[in-house]
Amino acid sequence: MRPGPPAEAVTQNRRNAAFSGFALAASARAAEFAAVLLLGLALRQGLAPGGDVAPVLVVPFVAVAFSLFARASGAYSLAILRKPFQGWLRAAFTWAGAALATLALGVILGAEGLSREWFGVWTATGLPALFFIRLGAALAAFLLARRGKLDRYVVIVGGGRPAEDLLRALSEPPLPDTRILGLFDDRGDDRTPDVVAGYPKLGTIDDLIGFARNVRVDQILFALPVHAETRILDILRRLWVLPTDIRLAAHANRLRFRPRAYSFLGEAPLFDLLDKPMSEAAIATKAAFDRVVGLAVALLFAPVMLAVAAGVKLTSPGPVLFRQERFGFNNERITIYKFRSLHLDRCDLEASRLVTRDDPRVTPFGRFIRRTSLDELPQLFNVLKGDLSLVGPRPHAPGAKAADCEYEKVVDGYFARHRVKPGVTGWAQVKGWRGETDTFEKIQRRVDHDLDYIENWSIWLDLAILALTPFALARSPNAY
Incomplete structure (x- = not known):
């Protein structure tokens, strides 16, 4: 509409x-953590060389403590990040407090081998480092706000x-x-x-x-x-x-x-x-998870994808990849990639007719890769592009139908499944609702599972679905 x-x-x-305020805060937090960690290790090498391991143990402890205390104090709120001097004062007090608390703890426990010269220099040089990071964060916030990104x-x-x-x-x-x-x-x-x-x-x-x-x-x-x-x-x-x-x-x-x-x-x-459905923090976490795990899976299955591509090319004329428009997040149209499993002259770009058992449009090799879902592997590149998530409601084609009736006319609130990014695999698929939708019940149950996933999302649920996916593929009688 x-x-x-x-x-x-x-x-x-x-x-x-938009540019998420959470992403800006997370970037500032990561930069400050990396700065104090690397500065401490570098100064240890210059001022306290040798086999003494005390500084090596203290540096990450102080860096983690500082990061946790700074977050708890509100030092990474967008309002504070936009004010470099005020933000630096808050970070500086937190940094000094974490350092002094660690030094006091070392004295109480009688820690030996901890160079106070090194520790003092590290604490002092951390202050200008934090100031320049805060200045950079404020400048980034100003430029993003000027462009309307915030x-x-x-x-x-x-x-x-x-x-x-x-x-x-x-x-x-x-x-x-x-x-x-x-x-x-x-x-x-x-x-x-x-x-x-x-x-x-x-x-x-x-x-x-x-x-x-x-x-x-x-x-x-x-x-x-x-x-x-x-x-x-x-x-x-x-x-x-x-x-x-x-x-x-x-x-x-x-x-x-x-x-x-x-x-x-x-x-x-x-x-x-x-x-x-998801907070900014959840969206950022899920996006990072998708990119890291998606890249690892793509590299792991690269030989398999090369073999499937060769099989498609050798068994039927036409391109290896099939591109089709699907509904993405918030009903945006996206183009997804699949290995071509249908004869070139019988490809259905609109998915107006779903593949059925013994469908003559499917090539013999295509029947194998569809049954095993190997045809879906190129969608890992959609994940890396950001069009798809690893886990989410499966993207449907705009023309897809259940019993000759468009999905949105069958299921009340159908488009609510597009409130999150679609996925390569999903809760409905691992629960057995995969394949042909020749009845209203099948698409209704699929959408019910999609909405259940959206309402109960967690990173642990994504991991569980990924773990269950191979088993679901092995017992998919409705996949043709």
Whole structure:
């Protein structure tokens, strides 16, 4: 679904990819840890050479302690990273505290062989090192903010006086790195004029779904009365398929709760209705896991992929790889790679007809690689590109059908499975829901497992699914 005409102008100017504040904080933390660790080891080599192992043991201990204490003190919050001197003072006090605590512990335990000259020089030289890292982090934050990479994009659902009050609360004073794009509301009367508090009405709730598919929307705020339960639930039912935080503004609610009952955007209190499936930290962890493990698996299976490529080339005319468009994260279209298993003149780019048992379109060698899932190995390159994850809901082709009916028409909330990045393998596949979808039940059960995976994701679940995948491939009667 595309956004309506009122939203098109905003769409064209809001395709800016985000840079996670978590990624910036993690980079600063890693740089500081590496700096104090390497500086300590280098000074040990210069000032305390020989076979003395005490400095070698102390350096990583102090570096880890500093990193943990600095994080606990809030030294890596985005607000602190953007202020180099304030951030450096916080890091410097933490560094000095970790160093002095270690030195005191060494004295109490009677540690011998620990050069106090070396330790003092290390503590002193660590301070300018931390300052330059903080300066670099602040400069990076400034450049990213200038390019809009740290912006959070917000849209308002609702209109009239509640929306006007909320917009004024968010705009006076303006919130840093927060961009309000406009409003969406189904009501067409004067309760929702074309402009509210200087912000345009961009369309209806259905337009918002299309809008969020084409524009990065980080948060949706409901400017609706708390007592409008039926309307809130109806809109939630339509919007829950989006990978976006959804909040209900509580500024107009006369019933007041303790502050911890709210989250806040600026000074505006909010009730949390729905969260993104994964936090920034989880997304970064999963992305790093995918790249590291994906590269290792690709190198491990490189000989197998070469053998399969030769088999495809020698057994049927045409290219080795088959490229097909699939649904990716947030319904974006991605191109995935597979070893070609069908005759060249019978390839179905739209996947309008799924492969069935004894399908004449499949080559003899293609039948083998499909049965063993060897045809999926090139998708490791999609993982390294960032289009796919190792584990996630399997990407479906836009034209895929169950019993001659498109998937989204069979399963209510089908597109909610696209709130996370699709995967090479997934929870549905290891639970036996793989292969042909010739009945409504099969696609319903597959989507149910996909949604269960999204709601219960952890890195341990990914590891379990990867471990179960070879066993699931060995007993896949529905894979043709």
